[in-house]
Amino acid sequence: MATLRLDIVTAEGTAFSEDVDVVVAPGTNGELGILPHHASLMTMLQPGEIMVRKDGEEIYLVVSGGFLEVRPDRVIVLADTAERAEEIDLARAEAARRRAEERLKHPIAGTDIPRAEAALRRSLVRLKAAERLRKKPRI
């Protein structure tokens, strides 16, 4: 069966680089499922999870925005940040969520609202991904 070459890179290095069967990514216009021989496509990503299926196994990565390029045989994700679901620091994400919520609830002068909202979205995505991983422990 044909596979896709998936490269997820961030400014801090390569987060993922393997041949995979399916990629599901959070595009700005909704989820995108990408199989081999997909039409060429270029899109932006919103904070969310990238699901990768490889040999029947599912891998989740959390990205906080970036770009996605699809060619028939490869997918390139230029992510702002990317981490595997199992690498997420729950306490840190939780703290970030609380901080962002606090800022949105009691905005003081000079609070950057869009930035706080973006931070909240990022932390929620991380928490969700980590939550799912906990519910479905690896065998």
Add this chain to the structure above:
Amino acid sequence: MAEIRLIRRRIRGVRSTAKVTRAMEMIAASRMKRSQERGLAGRPYSEKIHQVLADLAALPYDEVAHPLLQRRPVRRVAVVHITPDRGLCGGLNANLNRKTAGFILEQTAPVTVVCVGRRGFDFMRRSGQEVCAEFSRLGDRPDLIDILPISRIIIDDYSAGFVDMVYLAYARFVSTMVQKPALEQILPVEPAALPPGQSLDCIFEPKAEAVLGALLPRFVEMQVYHAVLESIASEQSARMVAMRNATENANELLQHLTLLYNKARQEAITEELLDITGGTQAVT
């Protein structure tokens, strides 16, 4: 007697120089590791974003209309000249300056220089080049935020049509021993050579303008940022090697001088002894 004192003074001087160069070597070595890691970590991203844009640039222009993808006849060239702020790093600065100067001489169109780092700025000013902006004191660990003004200038000038081509000159980090001056064209983006038979169609989501409008500035930012990181890694490596050589040379010189000093001392003692025995003989 006079000679002995001179040698002794020289030895003291060389020894303290060796101490200084040794200390600088250690400082550079500790910074080198970190900056090398940072420089290398950014490479995949820089290569991939380049690849993505090269694919996009291969599309017909009316499909991907964006000021930063526009190709124009070249009436003015800009070079972003990235150098260290400080010297004492071997031939690195000289090589970088020579490379960019040679490039400027080759151009038929007038060249504007954007200098990053004092060494390059001083050189360009001395040689009477037109410098449109200067950035220095970025430090050893600049963040993306710190270099945004640099990419801003490039993007604005290119979009406004002041310059029609932008190059990036920096020290590419190859290994601790080798750093190569590199000159790369960043704007306009060179289109990738497509494998025959591959279709040029590309779907954009949401819209080509929106995606390109976000991606292209990001590309320029990341290329500049990455070049700065590589340049820092090169600087620290070059400095460490240069300082190690300096320390070794100083130690060699020290050995030679010590030998000379001992010889001169011995000679002086022999002379004195001869004087004394000569004196006693004269008295008795």
